[in-house]
Amino acid sequence: MQTIRGDTLNNLRKGTIHFSPPDASRPLRDITSLDFFDINYRYISNTVVDAESETWAGSGVDVYFRADGETVSSLASSGTSPNIWIAADSLAKSFYSTIMTDLGQTATTTTTATTTSSGVPPNILTNATALQYFSKNITYMQGFIVNAIPGPANDSYKALKDQTGPLGTSPAVISTKYLCQVPKRKSLGTLVVSILVADLVFLQALWKVFTLGTEAWLTHKDPRGMYGGSY
Known part of the structure; x- marks a missing residue:
């Protein structure tokens, strides 16, 4: 040109x-x-x-x-x-x-x-x-x-x-990396401890709810009552 x-x-x-x-x-x-x-x-x-x-x-x-x-x-x-x-x-x-x-x-x-x-x-x-x-x-x-x-x-x-050398091309590849967690089964001992801890926490929360509910009910029934107090 x-x-x-x-x-x-x-x-x-x-x-x-x-x-x-x-x-x-x-x-x-x-x-x-x-x-x-x-x-x-x-x-x-x-x-x-x-x-x-x-x-x-x-x-x-x-x-x-x-x-x-x-x-x-x-x-x-x-x-x-x-x-x-x-x-x-x-x-x-x-x-x-x-x-x-x-x-x-x-x-x-x-x-x-x-x-x-x-x-x-x-x-x-x-x-x-x-x-x-x-x-x-x-x-x-x-x-x-x-x-x-x-x-x-x-x-x-x-x-x-x-x-x-011989002619040729390599295929184009688009790739990326992902960070992910691979599910892994816990050992029997770890599994038992985890269940016990979860149950104890649940029972403790349930007991706390029960005591609070009982205190509220007794106070409502007898406002002059002294629950857990000493004379």
């Missing part, structure tokens, strides 16, 4: 490209194919570069959008401006593979770039054939990095696969 914007013959101002899975009648198959995604785009281009007032007024701007039947393959083969279709398609597939991996939707095969028998679409990060295909020109791409920090990859997967 930096190369496109730096081209003085291309007056691209801004735009968007939208990639989406095809409809159910044409499911995702080969991730290396340029027809893997359906494409839609909008962008505007300045027709009058030197007259900024005309550009902002709208008279110096052309608007471009997808025509019926256009695909990534047809746009790339015709060189339609801004001609970043293959690069954008590869970037979209990288994002797609990253998100699918994060969600645990990964293909189990590492020998084909097509949909598995279980219906799981191929994934660049877990598919050796696809990763080898998309990383074959990584050394060439590094020459166009302008304002980005290079990643850890410095060569194609084909050159490094003997050092990295």
